[in-house]
Amino acid sequence: MKNWIPIPGTNKEKIIKVALEEFSLKGYKGVNIAELAAMADMTTGVVYHHFGSKAKLYEIIRTDMEQRIIDRMEGAASLFDQEGEALEAALVTGINFAVKMKICKLLSEEKPYTNQDKVEEFLTYMLQKENLPLDIVVLSSWRSILNAISSDQITHEQGINLVKWLFRS
Numbered sequence: 001m002k003n004w005i006p007i008p009g010t011n012k013e014k015i016i017k018v019a020l021e022e023f024s025l026k027g028y029k030g031v032n033i034a035e036l037a038a039m040a041d042m043t044t045g046v047v048y049h050h051f052g053s054k055a056k057l058y059e060i061i062r063t064d065m066e067q068r069i070i071d072r073m074e075g076a077a078s079l080f081d082q083e084g085e086a087l088e089a090a091l092v093t094g095i096n097f098a099v100k101m102k103i104c105k106l107l108s109e110e111k112p113y114t115n116q117d118k119v120e121e122f123l124t125y126m127l128q129k130e131n132l133p134l135d136i137v138v139l140s141s142w143r144s145i146l147n148a149i150s151s152d153q154i155t156h157e158q159g160i161n162l163v164k165w166l167f168r169s
């Protein structure tokens with residue numbers, strides 16, 4: 001069992017719930033730890049005691065959300081034999097999950113630390129047989145679509161249609 005999984009009802013769980021909402025709404029740079037702590041009815045000292053820093057709290061939340069989305073994307077991709085169809089299904093599934101969980105903003109931004117995100121690893125793996133680094137284009141498109149959904153520039157349906165457009169022959 002991972003040591004950061006909070007026990008229901010604990011301060012750690014409260015902080016993670018509030019932090020997930022805040023990072024999903026405002027992104028990494030927009031979150032202020034003092035405000036987050038107040039929203040969780042905690043002091044900043046409690047937040048730093050449990051997580052050490054804003055970056056570590058963000059990393060825990062981001063890594064968890066990435067794993068959840070990758071589990072769904074891999075499942076969707078496994079249903080198709082054609083690589084293009086598999087990748088399209090994975091991206092559509094990922095967008096659907098991100099919209100449902102309200103984490104489009106969270107997943108649309110580049111990480112403030114150096115670890116490669118799991119979606120990027122997944123796309124690189126899915127596109128490794130190509131002679132061009134298409135993962136760069138697909139990852140940029142993925143992030144742009146999620147960001148546009150999170151800022152109400154496009155609808156969820158328009159985001160799905162953009163993914164489908166990317167894979168038209």
